[in-house]
Amino acid sequence: MATVTFKIYRYKPGAIDPPRYDTFRVEVEDHTTVLDVLETLRLDDLTLTYRHSCHHGSCGTCGMLVNGREVLACVTNVLALKTDEVVVEPLRNAPLVSDLVVDMTPFFEKYEPVGMPYIRRSEYLPEARPPEAVGEYMRFESCLECGLCLSACPVVASDAHYLGPAALAAAARVVQEPRGHDLPAIFQMVDNDEGCWRCHAAMECSSVCPNGVDPGGMIMFLRKMLLTQRR
Amino acid sequence: MVSETYRRPEPRQPSRRVWAWFRLRGRGASGWAFVLHRLTGVVLVFYLLLHFYVLSNLARGPQAYNAIISAMKSPWVTLLEVGLIAAVLFHGLNGLRLMLMGLQIGVEQQEAMFWGALVVSALFTVVAAALML
Ligand code: SF4
Numbered sequence: 122m123a124t125v126t127f128k129i130y131r132y133k134p135g136a137i138d139p140p141r142y143d144t145f146r147v148e149v150e151d152h153t154t155v156l157d158v159l160e161t162l163r164l165d166d167l168t169l170t171y172r173h174s175c176h177h178g179s180c181g182t183c184g185m186l187v188n189g190r191e192v193l194a195c196v197t198n199v200l201a202l203k204t205d206e207v208v209v210e211p212l213r214n215a216p217l218v219s220d221l222v223v224d225m226t227p228f229f230e231k232y233e234p235v236g237m238p239y240i241r242r243s244e245y246l247p248e249a250r251p252p253e254a255v256g257e258y259m260r261f262e263s264c265l266e267c268g269l270c271l272s273a274c275p276v277v278a279s280d281a282h283y284l285g286p287a288a289l290a291a292a293a294r295v296v297q298e299p300r301g302h303d304l305p306a307i308f309q310m311v312d313n314d315e316g317c318w319r320c321h322a323a324m325e326c327s328s329v330c331p332n333g334v335d336p337g338g339m340i341m342f343l344r345k346m347l348l349t350q351r352r
Numbered sequence: 353m354v355s356e357t358y359r360r361p362e363p364r365q366p367s368r369r370v371w372a373w374f375r376l377r378g379r380g381a382s383g384w385a386f387v388l389h390r391l392t393g394v395v396l397v398f399y400l401l402l403h404f405y406v407l408s409n410l411a412r413g414p415q416a417y418n419a420i421i422s423a424m425k426s427p428w429v430t431l432l433e434v435g436l437i438a439a440v441l442f443h444g445l446n447g448l449r450l451m452l453m454g455l456q457i458g459v460e461q462q463e464a465m466f467w468g469a470l471v472v473s474a475l476f477t478v479v480a481a482a483l484m485l
């Protein structure tokens with residue numbers, strides 16, 4: 122058990138405006154996550170807003186900045202942060218709705234047109250035999266659509282039209298495994314100055330991505346593809 | 353009630369925010385590389401303008417040119433030149449790193465390449481400083 126100070130960003134249009142930070146002293150245990158703390162604090166202040174669903178790092182809704190870095194709050198252990206003060210803020214580069222909640226519309230506006238299928242046939246463990254009723258093993262694409270990468274990307278910060286790391290990584294996945302996709306359309310989408318050529322390789326997307334999508338590496342893959350295709 | 357008063361807030365940050373590039377809290381080594389690349393790039397642009405200015409004195413005759421060249425011999429300018437060498441080295445080496453990454457070479461080693469660019473730039477800057485100062 123330890124006591125940690127939480128500084129939480131608060132903003133509600135017209136109500137908590139200008140924004141401010143609320144400070145709390147919180148008792149945490151070894152297993153306490155940032156999301157646990159928010160849920161405890163919310164018992165005393167029902168106006169505190171944040172997004173979450175699964176509590177285990179798979180829905181991608183609880184993305185926020187903790188001590189300036191993009192994380193999923195539900196899998197961020199407080200004591201592992203090793204700071205006496207924990208600053209919790211909403212993701213960057215997205216319209217702020219309230220407190221820790223940002224509007225994900227701009228994210229999905231860029232992400233969905235790529236049309237990456239969410240579920241694919243698993244290419245792992247070819248020797249594994251699925252049970253009779255299951256035709257074949259399927260797996261989800263790794264991207265959780267959490268938006269952490271867009272928040273961490275300095276280019277997204279200065280250029281709202283940039284397609285951004287998540288959508289480009291999705292496009293790269295489609296190129297890797299087209300399965301009937303219209304590849305020329307995908308290339309047209311990414312081969313321009315708001316697509317994969319806008320990236321300046323800060324690689325922060327890959328460093329914050331909670332699920333190993335490696336958007337930065339995928340963007341470099343797209344570049345290589347486009348360069349070798351043009352030959 | 354809520355829907356009547358609710359208005360979709362403007363983005364907390366508008367879209368063209370170059371200063372956001374330099375927000376380094378929470379960023380990793382590659383984020384620093386990005387920032388250093390931009391800063392050294394700006395240094396190079398300023399140097400180029402200064403260089404043109406100095407050369408433009410040629411058009412004003414030998415006296416004017418000699419005057420500016422002797423002004424450029426001040427130890428302060430030499431110190432700035434050492435800084436310039438550091439900027440040129442880092443920008444060049446990191447540029448090489450970025451080009452390799454764009455060809456999908458060494459993407460996984462990009463952080464090590466950044467440290468390499470930093471160390472090599474620092475070493476050669478020290479050598480240059482020893483020779484010039
Ligand atoms: S690429 Fe990674 S960081 Fe970006 S939205 Fe997908 S899971 Fe999140």
Ligand code: FES
Pocket residue numbers: 172173174175176177178179180181182183184193194195196
């Ligand atoms: S609550 Fe689902 S990822 Fe955190």
